[in-house]
Amino acid sequence: MTGTGHWWLLTRQQLRGRTRSIVIWGIALGALGALYVALFPSMSELLGQYLEQASEQMRQFMGQLEDSMTIEGWMEMEFITSIIPIALPFMVIPMGARAVSGSEERKTLDLLLSNPLPRWHVIASALGTMAGALACVLSLTWILTYIAVPAAGVGLGPGRLAAALFVLWVFCLLFGALALLVSTWVRRSFLAIVIPAVVLVAMYVIGNLAQVSKSAEPIRVFSLFYHLGHPLKGDFPWTAVLLMLAAVCVIGAAAAAAFHRRDIYT
Amino acid sequence: MPAAITTQGLTKIYGRRLGIEGLDLEVRSGEIFGFIGPNGAGKTTTIRLLLDLLHPTRGRAEVLGLDSHRQSVEVRRSVGYLPGEFGLDVRMTGRQLVSNFARLRGMQDLGSADRLAERLGVDLELPTGRLSRGNRQKVGLVQALFHEPAVAILDEPTTGLDPLVQDTFLQLLREARAEGRTIFLSSHILSEVERVCDRVAIVRGGRLAALETTESLLERRRKRVTLVFAAPVDAAPFAALPGVSDVHAEGTTIWMSVGDGIDAVVKLAARYTLLDLNVEHPSLDEVFLGYYDQQQSAASAGPAGARP
Numbered sequence: 379m380t381g382t383g384h385w386w387l388l389t390r391q392q393l394r395g396r397t398r399s400i401v402i403w404g405i406a407l408g409a410l411g412a413l414y415v416a417l418f419p420s421m422s423e424l425l426g427q428y429l430e431q432a433s434e435q436m437r438q439f440m441g442q443l444e445d446s447m448t449i450e451g452w453m454e455m456e457f458i459t460s461i462i463p464i465a466l467p468f469m470v471i472p473m474g475a476r477a478v479s480g481s482e483e484r485k486t487l488d489l490l491l492s493n494p495l496p497r498w499h500v501i502a503s504a505l506g507t508m509a510g511a512l513a514c515v516l517s518l519t520w521i522l523t524y525i526a527v528p529a530a531g532v533g534l535g536p537g538r539l540a541a542a543l544f545v546l547w548v549f550c551l552l553f554g555a556l557a558l559l560v561s562t563w564v565r566r567s568f569l570a571i572v573i574p575a576v577v578l579v580a581m582y583v584i585g586n587l588a589q590v591s592k593s594a595e596p597i598r599v600f601s602l603f604y605h606l607g608h609p610l611k612g613d614f615p616w617t618a619v620l621l622m623l624a625a626v627c628v629i630g631a632a633a634a635a636a637f638h639r640r641d642i643y644t
Numbered sequence: 645m646p647a648a649i650t651t652q653g654l655t656k657i658y659g660r661r662l663g664i665e666g667l668d669l670e671v672r673s674g675e676i677f678g679f680i681g682p683n684g685a686g687k688t689t690t691i692r693l694l695l696d697l698l699h700p701t702r703g704r705a706e707v708l709g710l711d712s713h714r715q716s717v718e719v720r721r722s723v724g725y726l727p728g729e730f731g732l733d734v735r736m737t738g739r740q741l742v743s744n745f746a747r748l749r750g751m752q753d754l755g756s757a758d759r760l761a762e763r764l765g766v767d768l769e770l771p772t773g774r775l776s777r778g779n780r781q782k783v784g785l786v787q788a789l790f791h792e793p794a795v796a797i798l799d800e801p802t803t804g805l806d807p808l809v810q811d812t813f814l815q816l817l818r819e820a821r822a823e824g825r826t827i828f829l830s831s832h833i834l835s836e837v838e839r840v841c842d843r844v845a846i847v848r849g850g851r852l853a854a855l856e857t858t859e860s861l862l863e864r865r866r867k868r869v870t871l872v873f874a875a876p877v878d879a880a881p882f883a884a885l886p887g888v889s890d891v892h893a894e895g896t897t898i899w900m901s902v903g904d905g906i907d908a909v910v911k912l913a914a915r916y917t918l919l920d921l922n923v924e925h926p927s928l929d930e931v932f933l934g935y936y937d938q939q940q941s942a943a944s945a946g947p948a949g950a951r952p
Binding site: 488 | 724
């Protein structure tokens with residue numbers, strides 16, 4: 379068995395064990411995406427009528443709503459930047475938390491580590507499992523969402539939808555990796571879930587606060603939501619994606635180092 | 645033949661609590677080595693240090709000549725391990741678990757898993773969540789032994805097993821020894837240790853109290869005998885019997901501590917009208933305490949009796 383073989387084998391075993399959860403998440407998010415696509419024609423018509431009758435001042439005030447009269451703006455506002463990035467991390471955060479402290483609590487880590495595999499393989503396989511699970515969920519989401527596009531008669535490019543979901547793949551993976559790192563530090567999986575969850579919610583609040591309050595604008599850079607860009611409109615956030623991917627690698631390496639030094643208790 | 649396991653000054657301290665201190669141990673290849681002590685004595689800590697699940701504070705351990713910390717992956721390649729407490733993925737069957745572990749070990753088949761499962765009487769096709777505690781323990785034993793390791797490290801392996809299965813398990817250990825494999829058996833059940841182990845190490849309070857053959861340990865095991873007679877009986881003849889000590893009498897009852905001389909005690913008691921006879925075997929803790937008392941008495945008598 380080669381060094382790579384171990385973690386890849388573990389990744390496959392763990393992904394197989396999560397098939398049901400992956401399918402449920404994928405179908406749920408995909409159905410939601412399809413619903414938003416299907417709702418767009420009637421929503422845009424209603425919104426258009428409302429804005430036509432509105433005063434110029436009201437139109438300026440409602441500028442953001444005008445943006446959602448395009449399918450890209452609508453999907454970005456209702457689905458891509460609001461639902462997926464706040465919901466999907468809650469699939470991978472528990473996975474990251476369970477990898478070390480959760481397995482320690484369930485007393486399954488001893489048996490796993492009685493096999494001849496280096497500890498970093500446990501970390502690599504946890505990251506691999508999260509990356510794979512997210513990729514499957516987001517692929518299902520893409521397929522189901524895109525199925526509704528021709529039926530609704532809207533012009534949403536498949537490449538742009540894929541690009542937007544790819545950004546979210548990296549975004550969610552980062553929070554899963556953070557949970558994994560915390561789980562190598564603390565002995566309670568509860569904390570390994572709560573800490574990244576609090577960071578996620580705080581970033582979400584900061585991101586939304588900055589949209590409605592000028593005084594909160596300077597701190598919006600601390601929110602990853604601000605850096606997600608507008609890939610549905612062709613504005614792919616290359617820098618943010620590369621930095622998030624780099625952060626995942628650094629966090630993964632830190633988790634492997636922390637796990638290597640750590641005692642495992644029963 | 646090189647030692648299967650050696651430890652030199654192996655020490656683990658958890659914050660301010662002592663796990664194990666200065667443990668020097670040598671387990672010979674091809675023996676069944678009992679590692680016994682009361683709960684909290686440091687048995688599990690030692691085992692976890694051998695498996696590199698814990699890192700030593702000081703000292704070192706070697707398994708088959710390999711450093712258990714720096715070469716832990718190589719060590720675990722040759723070691724089968726049953727933890728004292730372990731969890732199983734409840735959705736997974738025993739076969740899936742063993743199959744996954746076989747792949748991690750680079751095996752093309754399940755080794756002796758089916759034979760072990762059959763002898764222990766466990767169904768590997770059932771999800772482990774549907775198994776009783778005893779059957780989960782059997783799955784644990786199968787995963788520890790299916791790859792026929794050169795060294796098996798078993799922490800309280802008979803927990804939850806019924807007496808018949810315990811017998812089968814001990815027979816499996818004897819067969820493994822006959823094949824030249826080494827068994828490191830941690831237990832707090834003296835009876836199972838005395839049935840299979842060649843040598844025994846006693847740990848207490850994080851320190852090695854003794855390392856001796858099973859026979860010499862058993863010689864230290866003294867029974868407590870209570871005799872109830874129809875009328876008061878002179879205790880002096882009992883106290884004079886070989887192997888009898890701590891004799892005291894009250895009314896019609898005589899209590900004594902007996903080593904090898906139970907036959908003489910029964911024959912002497914039979915000369916009187918005996919109403920009741922009770923023989924109590926001491927617990928392992930009591931054996932340890934007795935051992936300690938002897939050691940301390942010897943130590944106070946002179947340097948030759950110093951604790952090992």
